[in-house]
Every structure is written in C-alpha cells, then in structure tokens.
Amino acid sequence: MFLLPKGSPLFENLAVSKLKLPDVLTxxxxxxxxxxxxxxxxxxxxxxxxxxxxxxxxxxxxxxxKKETGFEALSALAELMVTTGSGALNVYKxxxxxxxxxxxxxEGEILYKAQELKLIDIKTLLEKVKEDKMNGCLRIYTDDxxxxxxxxxxxxxxxxxxxxxxxETSSTESQKIAGLxxxxxxxxxxxxxxxxxxxxxxxxxxxxxxxxxxxALHKSEIDRTNLERQERDQKxxxxxxxxxxxxxxxxxxxxxxxxxxxxxxxxxxxNGGNSCLIDVDKSEQFMKGVERAAKLLVxxxxxxxxxxxxxxxxxxxKSEF
Amino acid sequence: xxxxIELLAQMNPFDxxxxxxxxxxxxxxxYFSIGNARVWTSISIGFFLIFLSQAYSIxxxxxxxxxxxxxxxxxxxxxxxxxxxxLEYYVFCRTFEISGNKIIxxxxxxxxxxxxxxxxxxxxxxxxxxxxxxxxxxxxxxxFLCVMNLEIIRKIYVAIKDSDISKGFIAxxxxxVCIFLWRGSDLYLQIFQWDQDWQDIIALMEDETSNIEEFMxxxxxxxxxxxxxxLLSGISVGGxxxxxxxxxx
Numbered sequence: 001m002f003l004l005p006k007g008s009p010l011f012e013n014l015a016v017s018k019l020k021l022p023d024v025l026t027x028x029x030x031x032x033x034x035x036x037x038x039x040x041x042x043x044x045x046x047x048x049x050x051x052x053x054x055x056x057x058x059x060x061x062x063x064x065x066k067k068e069t070g071f072e073a074l075s076a077l078a079e080l081m082v083t084t085g086s087g088a089l090n091v092y093k094x095x096x097x098x099x100x101x102x103x104x105x106x107e108g109e110i111l112y113k114a115q116e117l118k119l120i121d122i123k124t125l126l127e128k129v130k131e132d133k134m135n136g137c138l139r140i141y142t143d144d145x146x147x148x149x150x151x152x153x154x155x156x157x158x159x160x161x162x163x164x165x166x167x168e169t170s171s172t173e174s175q176k177i178a179g180l181x182x183x184x185x186x187x188x189x190x191x192x193x194x195x196x197x198x199x200x201x202x203x204x205x206x207x208x209x210x211x212x213x214x215x216a217l218h219k220s221e222i223d224r225t226n227l228e229r230q231e232r233d234q235k236x237x238x239x240x241x242x243x244x245x246x247x248x249x250x251x252x253x254x255x256x257x258x259x260x261x262x263x264x265x266x267x268x269x270x271n272g273g274n275s276c277l278i279d280v281d282k283s284e285q286f287m288k289g290v291e292r293a294a295k296l297l298v299x300x301x302x303x304x305x306x307x308x309x310x311x312x313x314x315x316x317x318k319s320e321f
Numbered sequence: 322x323x324x325x326i327e328l329l330a331q332m333n334p335f336d337x338x339x340x341x342x343x344x345x346x347x348x349x350x351x352y353f354s355i356g357n358a359r360v361w362t363s364i365s366i367g368f369f370l371i372f373l374s375q376a377y378s379i380x381x382x383x384x385x386x387x388x389x390x391x392x393x394x395x396x397x398x399x400x401x402x403x404x405x406x407x408l409e410y411y412v413f414c415r416t417f418e419i420s421g422n423k424i425i426x427x428x429x430x431x432x433x434x435x436x437x438x439x440x441x442x443x444x445x446x447x448x449x450x451x452x453x454x455x456x457x458x459x460x461x462x463x464x465f466l467c468v469m470n471l472e473i474i475r476k477i478y479v480a481i482k483d484s485d486i487s488k489g490f491i492a493x494x495x496x497x498v499c500i501f502l503w504r505g506s507d508l509y510l511q512i513f514q515w516d517q518d519w520q521d522i523i524a525l526m527e528d529e530t531s532n533i534e535e536f537m538x539x540x541x542x543x544x545x546x547x548x549x550x551x552l553l554s555g556i557s558v559g560g561x562x563x564x565x566x567x568x569x570x
Contacts, residue, residue, distance in 0.1 A: 256484055257481060257482070257483035257484035257487075258483055259414060259417075259480060259481050259484065262417050263417050265417075266416070266417035266418070292358070292419060293413070293417055293419060295358045295569075296358050296360055296361075296410070296413060296419075296486075297481055297484040297485060297486055298484060298485045298486070298569075299485045299486075299568060299569055299570055300569065300570055301570070302485060
C-alpha cells in the first residue's frame with residue numbers, strides 16, 4: 001500500500017479490535033469529516049475517504065496486491081475488523097481538494113498505468129493535465145521510490161513522496177525520482193470535489209447489516225472451530241480411554257482369565273461407559289464390581305495383586321486426563 | 322441321648338462312616354457359604370442339606386413316618402438348591418451379573434422346607450409304601466439333576482478354564498459322577514422293586530412276589546455301587562469344598 005499524506009491527525013494508532021465499523025463511520029459522518037481513515041492490519045490496509053462527512057470512496061488492499069473498492073471494500077473491512085485481533089486506525093483530516101486527489105488515487109479513472117517515463121513525453125503530458133484542467137494525481141515511481149503530484153483544475157496542489165509525512169511545495173524529490181532509470185508513472189483523474197459530493201457510500205450501503213453479517217459469520221466460524229476442536233479433543237480422549245480400557249482388560253485377564261475381559265466390559269457398562277475409569281466415584285464403583293466378580297474366580301492373593309495393579313493404573317490415568 | 326447312642330450302636334458301620342463324611346462335607350460347605358460370594362450360597366446350602374437328608378439314619382425319631390418322609394423331601398430340596406446354585410454360577414459366567422443376597426437364599430430354603438413340613442403335617446400318616454415313593458421321587462430327581470449339573474459344570478469349566486478355580490469345578494464334576502452312581506443304583510433297584518424297602522413291604526403281603534432271586538448278581542452289584550459311591554460322594558464333596566477353599570484363599 002502506498003503512503004498517503006497525513007494532514008492533521010485526528011486519531012492515531014487506535015486499536016481496531018475495540019472498534020465497531022458502524023460506530024466509526026457514524027462518528028466521522030456526523031462530524032462532517034473531510035480526509036481519510038486508514039485501517040492498518042498485519043497483511044492488509046483499508047482507506048476510507050470522507051468528503052464533508054460523506055464516504056466517497058473505500059479501498060482495501062490485501063498483502064497479495066488484490067484490491068477491493070466500494071461495497072466490497074466495506075464488507076472486506078468489516079470482516080478484517082471482526083476477524084483480526086490486531087490492527088490500528090489512523091484518521092487524518094485533509095483539505096477538500098487534497099481529499100479529492102486521494103480519492104482519485106484510490107478510485108479515480110486510470111489514464112496511465114505503469115507507463116515507463118522514458119517512453120512518454122512528460123512535458124506534453126503535464127501540459128495536457130493543465131489544459132484539460134484535470135483533477136487527480138500523478139504518481140512517479142521506481143522499484144524503491146515513489147512520489148505523487150496532486151492536481152486541481154490542472155494546477156499542482158502539492159508534492160508528496162515516500163518518507164514524508166505531508167504535502168510539500170517543492171518538486172525536487174519528484175524530479176529526482178523521475179530522473180532515475182526505470183521510472184514509471186500512473187495518472188489518475190477524478191471528478192471535481194463538488195461533483196464528488198454526490199457520492200455517499202453510507203447512503204447506498206447498510207453498514208450495520210454488513211457489520212452484523214460479518215460478526216455473525218465470524219461467530220459461526222469460531223463456533224465451528226470450537227466444535228471441531230472439541231470433536232478433536234473428544235476423539236483424542238476417546239482414544240486414550242480405549243487404550244486405558246484395553247490396559248485394564250489385560251490386567252484383569254492376566255489374573256482372572258479370558259472371562260476377565262467380560263467382567264471389565266460389564267463393569268464399564270454398569271458405570272456408564274469407559275469414562276468411568278477416570279471418574280473418582282465411578283472408578284471406585286467399577287473396582288468394587290470387578291473385585292466382587294473376581295472373588296468368584298480368583299484366589300484372595302491374586303485378587304489383592306490385581307486390585308493393586310488396577311488401582312495404580314487408574315490413578316496414573318486419572319492424573320493424565 | 323441314650324436312645325441316640327443305642328441307635329449308633331445298631332447302625333451298620335459303613336452307613337455310620339457315610340453319615341460322618343456327609344456331616345464333615347455339610348460342615349465344610351456351610352462354612353464355605355458364610356465366607357464366600359453370594360453365588361456360592363445355594364451350592365453350599367444344597368450340599369449341607371444332603372447331610373440333613375442323610376442324617377435320618379442317626380435320627381432317634383427317624384422311625385416316625387412323617388419325619389422319615391421329611392428327610393427325603395430335604396434331600397430333594399438339596400439337589401434342587403445345588404442345581405439352582407450352579408445355574409446361577411453359569412449365568413454369572415455368561416453375563417457377569419451378580420444379584421440377590423445370602424439372607425434371601427437362606428430364608429427361601431427355610432421357607433420351602435417349612436412348606437414341605439406343612440404338606441406332611443396336613444396329610445395322612447404315610448405308610449411304608451408311601452415313604453418308599455418319597456424316596457423314589459427323591460432318587461429320580463437326583464439322577465436327572467446330576468446329569469444336568471454335569472452338563473452345567475462342563476459349560477462353566479469351558480467358560481472359566483484359565484481362571485484359578487476352574488479345577489475346582491472338575492472336582493465338582495467328580496462329585497456328581499459319584500452321586501449319579503449312588504442315586505442311580507438306588508433308583509435302579511427301586512424301579513425293578515429289588516430294593517430292601519420293597520422286600521420288607523412284600524414280606525407282609527401274601528399276593529405279591531419278587532423276582533429278585535433271578536437277578537441277584539445285578540442287585541448285589543447295584544447295592545455295592547450304591548454303597549461305595551455314596552461313601553465316595555460324601556468324601557468327594559468335603560474334598561471338593563476344601564480344594565475350592567484352598568483355590569480361593
């Protein structure tokens with residue numbers, strides 16, 4: 001995401017996770033705000049441009065360079081705000097004209113895109129901008145540097161380059177970049193600021209609905225994730241319990257013989273399934289049942305040894321669950 | 322007491338030894354029922370009742386007909402209780418279900434005996450022929466249930482053969498083979514009216530004859546088998562319970 005002039009900062013580094021998009025937009029709209037709000041996330045950036053409280057444009061740019069504008073941008077921003085735990089909101093107040101230029105940069109008509117500077121007659125182009133009384137932005141850049149010239153009615157409003165925080169009146173940096181080998185230009189134009197006032201995304205979209213839908217979607221995804229995690233955990237517990245059950249059957253079978261497995265099955269069934277093996281009260285009941293049945297088949301000495309072994313196995317198992 | 326000593330003095334020494342062995346077996350089995358799981362109660366009580374049924378020969382009032390008949394009823398209840406016990410054990414081996422309590426078993430057996438006693442009290446005094454009928458019914462039930470118990474014991478053994486006490490059930494199998502021979506030989510003599518009771522009965526009757534002389538060899542063999550198998554039954558029951566007690570210790 002390219003850098004934008006900061007103008008007068010109203011808010012900086014507000015934690016997005018604590019904000020609600022409809023509240024932010026309502027506040028900026030009611031405050032007849034002119035400027036832009038930038039939402040900076042770890043892998044995405046969103047810019048909302050306001051002109052006298054009207055949301056004239058919105059842009060979300062993803063890490064992979066994918067851009068969304070208008071309604072899609074608002075939906076994407078709501079989703080980012082809901083799903084991303086981090087992120088910062090910066091709100092910068094700009095002049096009406098500069099705001100218009102920012103809009104041009106974000107959503108204006110693209111007249112030139114990645115045009116190599118050496119292949120065009122820049123002088124003629126600038127004259128044409130002046131003649132056509134163009135409103136917009138000329139972006140000059142190389143792989144490492146970028147500068148922007150904002151125009152209103154064909155006249156430069158100011159110059160802005162990476163590393164600067166605000167508009168400058170000197171064109172030195174822009175000229176320097178234009179002189180670098182491989183420099184390219186983008187030229188964006190837009191309507192006049194007054195014409196832009198006819199657009200208000202807040203009127204054509206139901207922000208609250210978009211927000212609620214994102215919250216609901218996020219909640220359902222969290223629920224689904226939780227459910228999946230629970231199922232995974234349950235499966236792991238079931239596997240561990242099955243292993244424990246097999247261990248118990250082996251111990252009882254060792255002393256009682258093959259009917260020992262049946263005795264364990266009966267004990268488990270009487271006590272509500274193999275989870276009884278890790279339950280304090282139920283495991284005691286289970287042990288009593290096994291002991292009672294074993295008394296009909298095994299000598300007292302072997303019962304004692306078996307119960308000690310069972311007891312220690314179940315104690316270890318209880319501490320592991 | 323004098324009468325009891327006089328009775329002992331008149332007894333065939335072989336019968337006396339048999340009663341003593343049944344007394345020991347009864348004591349061991351009763352002791353076994355006290356210290357062990359509920360399922361053993363029916364089996365132990367049943368074997369203890371055999372002693373009571375055999376004790377008629379040392380009962381000073383044994384000549385009293387109704388009491389004599391009661392001894393045979395006790396014998397019948399004994400084998401029924403034992404069979405019930407082995408059935409319960411078999412059910413345990415298949416389902417591992419242990420239910421009920423010892424007191425109910427004791428009370429049920431007492432109840433059945435009391436009911437049988439009442440049955441005798443309200444009915445006319447039984448004559449020698451009727452007492453013989455009681456004895457024959459007892460033997461028939463014993464023979465039938467011995468065969469059934471042998472099959473149940475076989476099934477129990479198969480189910481628990483790798484447990485500590487499986488060999489104890491082989492001992493019980495031996496017990497039932499002995500009892501089968503003992504009671505079977507008795508029943509054989511009764512069915513063909515070669516038993517001593519029938520000979521005593523027809524001695525008083527003019528129109529009844531016996532063919533016992535023609536089959537004396539079979540009669541003597543049956544009497545011999547009955548006598549030794551009866552003695553071995555008592556010894557084997559005491560031995561089986563002692564062995565079982567040792568296995569469960």
